[in-house]
Amino acid sequence: xxxxxxxxxxxxxxxxxxxxxxxxxxxxxxxxxxxxxxxxxxxxxxxxxxxxxxxxxxxxxxxxxxxxxxxxxxxxxxxxxxxxxxxxxxxxxxxxxxxxxxxxxxxxxxxxx
Amino acid sequence: xxxxxxxxxxxxxxxxxxxxxxxxxxxxxxxxxxxxxxxxxxxxxxxxxxxxxxxxxxxxxxxxxxxxxxxxxxxxxxxxxxxxxxxxxxxxxxxxxxxxxxxxxxxxxxxxxxx
Numbered sequence: 001x002x003x004x005x006x007x008x009x010x011x012x013x014x015x016x017x018x019x020x021x022x023x024x025x026x027x028x029x030x031x032x033x034x035x036x037x038x039x040x041x042x043x044x045x046x047x048x049x050x051x052x053x054x055x056x057x058x059x060x061x062x063x064x065x066x067x068x069x070x071x072x073x074x075x076x077x078x079x080x081x082x083x084x085x086x087x088x089x090x091x092x093x094x095x096x097x098x099x100x101x102x103x104x105x106x107x108x109x110x111x112x113x
Numbered sequence: 114x115x116x117x118x119x120x121x122x123x124x125x126x127x128x129x130x131x132x133x134x135x136x137x138x139x140x141x142x143x144x145x146x147x148x149x150x151x152x153x154x155x156x157x158x159x160x161x162x163x164x165x166x167x168x169x170x171x172x173x174x175x176x177x178x179x180x181x182x183x184x185x186x187x188x189x190x191x192x193x194x195x196x197x198x199x200x201x202x203x204x205x206x207x208x209x210x211x212x213x214x215x216x217x218x219x220x221x222x223x224x225x226x227x228x
Contacts, residue, residue: 004155020143043117043204043219044156051214078152089156093213100146100169105155 003027006104014112019077021107023090026071030092035064035075036102038087048075053090077109085111094110115139117220119205125226126195134223136192136205144211145188147180150222151201159174159203159215161209162188 002017005024013019023033031052035058036044050064057064061075077084087108091101126132127131130185138145147159151192158172162182177196182188192199206217 002155006155032215034213036216036219041221042208043221044217046216046220049214049216091156099213100158100161100172101155101217102158103148105153 001026002105003030004090004102004104006069006088006090006107008009008107009105010108010110012110013080013113015082016079019080019084019109019111021076021077021088021090021109023073023075023077023104024071025073025092027092027094027102028071029094030102032093033064033066033073034090034091034093035062036091036103038089038106044089080111084112087110117182117205117207117218119203119220119223121223122221123224123226125228128197129194129228131191131193132195134192134203134205134225135206136188136190136220138186138188138205138207139159139209139218140186142209144208145182146206146208146217147188147190148204148206150204151198155227156204159190161211182206192225195225197227200225200227 035047038044044049055058066073087106093099143164148156177193180190181208202222204222206219208215221228
């Protein structure tokens with residue numbers, strides 16, 4: 001039972017354009033969402049997060065949008081840069097108590113120079 | 114150390130052998146997690162340690178898997194009688210308090226190959 005889904009295994013975007021990565025979840029108890037970025041042979045690194053009390057959080061070139069009614073979130077990267085090429089994982093948790101993160105299967109983003 | 118350290122970085126073992134994977138979390142971090150990533154899959158939760166509390170073992174796939182955390186610091190994940198389906202990258206992460214909002218700090222992982 002995949003509670004966090006990233007339906008696009010890969011995405012290619014021209015340098016300078018906007019990259020949009022999508023994530024859907026099924027568990028209505030999830031109330032905190034995170035995005036991680038992973039380069040080959042390295043562990044994932046935390047990128048940006050959002051609480052369910054918000055619908056948008058922005059950090060520089062990265063913005064995460066949350067649509068609770070649709071159980072959908074997205075990560076926007078603008079403008080996209082070659083160094084953004086990596087695998088992006090969406091993760092979710094319930095903040096009530098020390099809950100583990102549940103991860104999606106990842107989307108491989110390739111930025112084309 | 115400054116980050117989460119895992120050893121070995123690569124391990125090739127024969128089917129049926131036991132393996133031990135080590136994780137050194139960031140000093141002072143009370144929470145420690147083990148995940149694994151099989152080929153083409155997402156990160157699968159295995160086990161979670163928080164301070165002196167009993168670990169959350171709900172993600173361990175079989176009784177061949179076990180983990181311990183000694184002195185609230187170093188953790189060892191042990192896989193007994195390894196099978197080919199155990200081949201994966203095993204990732205360890207730690208966080209200061211174990212709250213999701215902190216984000217985790219991951220190590221670089223141990224790539225386990227069972228032949």
